[in-house]
Amino acid sequence: EIVLTQSPGTLSLSPGERATLSCRASQSVSSSDLAWYQQKPGQAPRLLMYGASTRATGTPDRFSGSGSGTDFTLTISRLEPEDFAVYYCQQYGTSPLTFGGGTKVEIK
Amino acid sequence: EVQLVESGGGLVQPGGSLRLSCAASGFTFSSYAMSWVRQAPGKGLEWVSAISSSGGTTYYADSVKGRFTISRDNSKNTLYLQVNRLRAEDTAVYYCAKLAVGFWYFDLWGRGTLVTVSS
Numbered sequence: 001e002i003v004l005t006q007s008p009g010t011l012s013l014s015p016g017e018r019a020t021l022s023c024r025a026s027q028s029v030s031s032s033d034l035a036w037y038q039q040k041p042g043q044a045p046r047l048l049m050y051g052a053s054t055r056a057t058g059t060p061d062r063f064s065g066s067g068s069g070t071d072f073t074l075t076i077s078r079l080e081p082e083d084f085a086v087y088y089c090q091q092y093g094t095s096p097l098t099f100g101g102g103t104k105v106e107i108k
Numbered sequence: 109e110v111q112l113v114e115s116g117g118g119l120v121q122p123g124g125s126l127r128l129s130c131a132a133s134g135f136t137f138s139s140y141a142m143s144w145v146r147q148a149p150g151k152g153l154e155w156v157s158a159i160s161s162s163g164g165t166t167y168y169a170d171s172v173k174g175r176f177t178i179s180r181d182n183s184k185n186t187l188y189l190q191v192n193r194l195r196a197e198d199t200a201v202y203y204c205a206k207l208a209v210g211f212w213y214f215d216l217w218g219r220g221t222l223v224t225v226s227s
Binding site for chain 2: 033035037043044045046047050056088090092095096097098099100101102
C-alpha cells in the first residue's frame with residue numbers, strides 16, 4: 001500500500017501569510033492521482049483539489065496544488081480566517097486508497 | 109440539495125453488529141460508485157469500503173475484510189454498511205462519500221455517524 005506522509009504536522013501562521021503543505025508518497029502515485037481535502041472541527045472533509053493541481057468546484061484560487069511522482073504540495077497563497085483547518089492528502093491511483101496523516105494549519 | 113445523510117451509529121459491545129445507512133439526494137445515485145471512510149476520535153481518515161454504481165463489485169480495506177459488508181439499494185437511493193464482529197479499534201465516525209466519475213476521490217461527503225465499541 002502507498003503510505004502518504006504529510007509535513008509538517010502543524011503549521012502556525014497568521015492570516016495573510018502563505019502556507020505550504022507537503023505530501024510525500026512511499027512510491028510513485030500514478031497519473032498524479034492525488035487529492036486534497038480540508039476538514040474543520042466537527043465537520044466532514046471537503047474536497048479541495050484533485051489530479052494534484054485541479055481545483056474542485058468552489059475552491060478559491062488562493063489554493064493551488066502541484067507535484068508529481070512522490071512529492072506533492074498544497075499552497076495557500078494568503079491565509080484567510082476560514083482556512084485554518086486540517087488538510088489531508090489522498091492517493092487514488094493504487095488500491096487500497098490511502099490518506100496522509102494530516103496537517104493542521106493553526107492561527108499563530 | 110445534493111446531500112448524503114448517514115444514520116445507524118451508536119454504542120455497541122465488542123463482538124456486536126450494526127447496520128449503517130446513508131440516504132442520498134439531489135443527484136442520480138445509481139450513476140455513482142460510493143464509499144465509506146472512517147475517522148477514529150482525534151485521528152486521521154481511513155478508507156473502509158467501496159461499491160460500484162450497480163452494486164456488482166465491492167472493495168474492502170484489509171482491516172475490515174470479512175467483518176464488514178457494503179451494499180446499496182438504488183431504488184431507495186441508499187448505501188449500507190453492515191458491520192459485524194466489532195472491535196474497540198472500529199470506534200470512529202463513519203462517513204458516507206460519493207466517488208467522482210471514473211476516479212476514486214471523494215467529491216461529496218455526509219456528516220457522519222458515530223460508532224462506539226465499548227463494554
